[in-house]
Structures are given as C-alpha cells and as structure tokens.
Amino acid sequence: MNSTHAENAAQFLADEPRANWHDETLWIVRQKRDKAAANIPEWERLRQQASAIKDEVLANLDVYLEQFEAAAIKNGATVFWAADAAEFNQIMLNIIRRHKAKNIVKSKSMLTEECGLNRFLQSQGVEVVDTDLGERIIQFRHEAPSHIVLPAIHLKRQEIGETFHEKLGTEAGNSDPTYLTRAARKHLREKFLAAEIAITGVNFAVAETGSVVVCTNEGNADMGVQSAPVQIHCMGLEKILPRQTDLGVFTRLLARNATGQAVTSYTSHYMQPKPEGAMYIVIVDNGRSARLANPKYIQSLKCIRCGGCMNTCPVYRRSGGHSYGYVIPGPIGSILAPHTHHYPDLPFASSLCGSCSNVCPVKIEIHEQLYHWRQDLMQHRQTSWLKRMAMKATGIALSGNRRYNTLGAVARWAVAHLPRKLLYLPVNTWGVGRELPQAPQQSFKAWYKTNNPSKKQTS
C-alpha cells in the first residue's frame, strides 16, 4: 500500500456508520479487558513482573536461546535458525518437500504473516490452509489480517455469510453466526483429518524445558498438531521465557488483556514429536537482533502480541487495521515496523494519548517510542521537505520574543480579516471539520502590558 495512513483513514471514515461500528466493537473488547484486569487486585504488579522478566530475557537472550535449543534437541525436536524472511520461507519449503506433504494446516502466527509464508509457498505450488476461523475467512477473501488477535474484525457477519456462500456453499443470505461457524467447523475438520503437516505460531518458548506454548481459543493448533504426523512451530527469537514458572505471569496477562477472558480456551505445551512423527522449531530473526542492538528501541521486543493496544487506540478504532499498511497494525505495529526505509508516516498516526502504554501488559512505553521515532525520522529526512522547512521556520519564530509576537499578531490579524474563502483553502487541514479560533482583541501579553496587575498585587 503506497498511500499514507491519513489517506487510508479518510477512506475508512467515509463510511461513518461502519467506522462507528468498528469503534464500538473494539471498545467493547477494551471494556471486557478492563473488567478482567480489575478482577486481579495485583494487576499492576503483574505487569511490572512481566516487564522485568522480559527485560531479563532481552539482556540474556543469547544464553536463553542456546539453552532453549539444547533442551528442545534433547526432547527430540529439530531446531532451525532463520536470519530473515527469505531463509525462513526456504526452510519451511524444504521441510514440506522432505515430507512430500500436500495437506498442510496452519494455526495463527503473525510471524508467518510478517514473512509472507503463505504467498511464498503458493508461488512454489504449496497450499496452506489457515485454521483459525478469522484467518480462514480473510484467506478466502485474499485479505490481510486487520488485527493481530481478531484478524477479521473489520468484517460484518453478512460479508462472512457471502464469502462462505461462495467458498463453502452455505445458504445465500444466511449470516447466522452459529450456522456459519458450524459450516466452517465441518470444512476445517476435513482439513485437519487430512493434514500431513501442522504449522503453528508460538506464544512462549521456555528455555529450561525446551517446550513451546501455543494459546488459542479454537483448539485449532491442537487439532492440527494432534492429527498431522509432522509439526512445525515458528517463533520470533524474542519469544523466550527463562523458566516454566514464568509462564503463569504471562498466561494470566495475555488473555485478559487481549479479549477479557481469564485464560485462553487452550494453552498447549508442545515438547516432543509424536511416535513416528517429527517436530521442528524454526527460530526467526528477521530484524530482531538489529533491534536488540538498539537500546533506544529495544523495548518493542517485549511485545507478547496481545493486541490490547489496538483495542484501546482511538486512532486504530477509527481508521481500521488495514490503514496502517504494515502487517502489524496499531500502536505496537507503528513501533515494530522498519521505519527507516518504509512506513515513515506510521509514528505520526497517533495523538500520543498514551492509552496504549497504560494497557500494555509488559509496560512498553509505546507512545514515548512513537515520539522518539518521530525525532529520528525527521533527522533522517524521512518526512516531507515542506514539513521540515516549516518546522525549521517555526523553530526560529518560537525561540525569540519579537518573532513570536509578530507570528501571533499575524495569526490574529489573518483570522480576523482574511476572507473565509482564503482562510479555509484546502491547504488548511484544520478547517476540514473545524472552525479556527476567533481572534481576541489582544494577546494576553498585550493585555498584561497595559493592565499590569502586579501593581494591584496584595503582597
């Protein structure tokens, strides 16, 4: 997508009733989260603890990764390391070819989205069926997820009914959720039963045990892994937790913060291959170690992909996940995206209200990170020339009393005297839906000079 977030958002907002529905739907999720969090009196301490564990992991990642690898191998798994998306995709293709597999199912994994795995495998003649219901819906529609936990949240059930009618032969015009879910279940059951390889994402990888933990609400990761002889777990290298006992901190936070559930319906621990089966774990870097080496932005690697920042973000709710153009939308996506080359407008797609930082279960200061990215993008000339010049000029104007006073006088004069047509030219984007402030008789400074109330002071 080449258009900017602002342009995409304007398009999203053109259908206001739909935008309102999107906002309301996600606000309900936020409210559920508030309720679930409030049921844990030690919630804020839990966040602090999770944040500290993640800090410890990032500070010793090399050690924990090797510990994890050794334990996983001892358990009977095969571990691969991928430096980037291309290597990851190739490793996946090689495994699939080695097992001569035709029927492949995959549960939700943002990492595979990030690496474009489906697209790559398709180009090699390999079809992968996404088994998360939301993912399957958008796969049918050839769309990207608009949310990392609720990938089809941008769709209304009527649209899903139409898609299922076309792809699964459900009754035309029937969008009853139970009816549609049953149709999906029947369709996916066939896929599970035929599966030769099951691919999953990884929520947590425990260094001391070598096990991977996958959290789902639909049990689709288990359905795949239990029926296919071969299982592949794909993880970003930051998914490590040191100890089994750390898990409880995160499983308590994850579902509550994501959807307001006390715990995900399924929390599955995979440790070793099935008899006659094979278990692969693919650990992916794809820019993470570079981020790890950058102390200013390292904290974005603490993210556990709960999506809480999206649900609370007033901008996300009113612009939709697709408006960001990056695989992970919303506040966290805007600090995870590789800005220096792409997506230079994303750090500006925020009012810096800070709600994201307050809900973040691992206490990433998301809005402060956005603020810092803005500085870097400006310094690296990734913003428009016009904007940079305007900022330079404003900087000069605001740093001196006389220049500043002149600026104020001109602004007041313009608002008071310029014809409306001129004041509200399209270049004045303030005027899109707002009136400019009315010009007072004089500035506070001028009032103070003439009235100088310090003379009347009691002191």
Place this chain on the structure above:
Amino acid sequence: MKQYRIGLFIPCYIDMFYPQVGIATLELLQKLGQEVVYPDKQTCCGQPLANSGAEKEAIATYKHFVAQFRGFDYIVTPSGSCAYHVRHHFDILEQTDDVRQVRENTFELCEFLTDILQVEDLKIKFPHRVGLHQSCHGLRGLKLASASELIEQRYSKLRRLLEKAEGIELIELDRPDECCGFGGTFSIFEPDVSVKMGRDRIADHERHHAEYITSYDMSCLMHMEGIIRRQGKAIKVIHVAEILNRNSL
C-alpha cells in the same frame, strides 16, 4: 496558605487566542495570595515542534524558556500538556541547575492548587451541568487523575477542585478519558481521524446533557470548540481556570 514567587507560564496558543484563560489563571493565583510574575519575553515550550519530530529545532525555544523561568519557586501554567512537556521532554537539554529546577518546579494549575497550595474549597458558584475532559498528557503524563486503563484507586484533581462548587453537576461519561483527537500537529496531519475523535468526544458529553466541557488544557478545548462552532452546536467549552476564578474568596 504559604506564599510563593510564581513564574506564570501562558502557553503560546492561550496567549494568542485565549487571553481570558491567562487572565483567569493570573487573577486566581493572586487571589490566593501568591506573588505572580509574568516574564514578558516568554514564547512557547516547544512542544508543537517536538511532537512533530523536530526536537532538535526546538532546542533554541527550550533554552529561551529556561532563561525566562529560572529562579522562581514554581512555574505554573494552565496547561497539563505544556507542563508535561517541560518536565518530561526537556531531558535532551544539558541538565544544568537551571534546567533541572525549571523542570522540577513546573506545575499545571490544578495540581499546583491541590498538591502545593492544598486548596480544599475555592467557594465557587457554578450552577451548570459540566463534563470533565481529562486531557491525555495531564492524565497519563502528569497523573492528574487515575487513568481508566490502570487498576488503581480512582481520583481526579480536576474533579476534586470542581465538585465543591455550588450548584455544579458533574456528569459521567460513557468513556471517561478517551482522547479528543487534538494531539498537536496530529490535528493537521491526520485531520479526518482527529475530527472524528473530537466529534465522538463531544457526542459523549452531549448524550449526558453537559452544558459545558471543561479541561485543564485549552488546546483540546480549542479543537472541540472548532467542531462545535462548525456544527452549530449549543454545548460550550470553558477552561477550568475560568470556572475556578469565579470564586468569592
């Protein structure tokens, strides 16, 4: 009540467009027996630049600010956002004694009244239905109130100052602290989302029959007022200093 020597910091847009807010702040502090000095060469805290990514371009403005405001017991401003910026984002300056003192001693008006002067009852009469807009930087940055996301004891310095006013009815909102969408230059670089956020915020106040929306930040109110006037709505905005200054002290 203790008396302090206060440097009055009037943010740029208040100086330029809302002098009545500056006047109310000044008068209120004087009525409370404070020695208030307005350094008349002051300009701006530099936030409009820094929030746009031009922190480097703002340094000269930061330095000018520190030069104007050094040496006061406190620097008080009718803006949570500007106070937050000075306290939090002047960290890129060399931390001289002046810079440190200016940062530490800069207070938003409401928190200065509740935390430093420990004002309990200002004896105000304001017989209206009022909605509180807890602007984000004051709320989450300065912690002027408990934010709805955090699981903590509920409080609000703004509410505490207003709830004793005679005749006032403070309304409850469906979304107690959602951002209004001003966001500094966000309002002009993302105008559509910004305006939509503002419209939704105003609608929440209207649903609960507020006559006034009040806040410790005129910038949010300027944005909402712009929408209210464009749409010809009846609801009004008023800076909290203008309410608090209607006291009978």
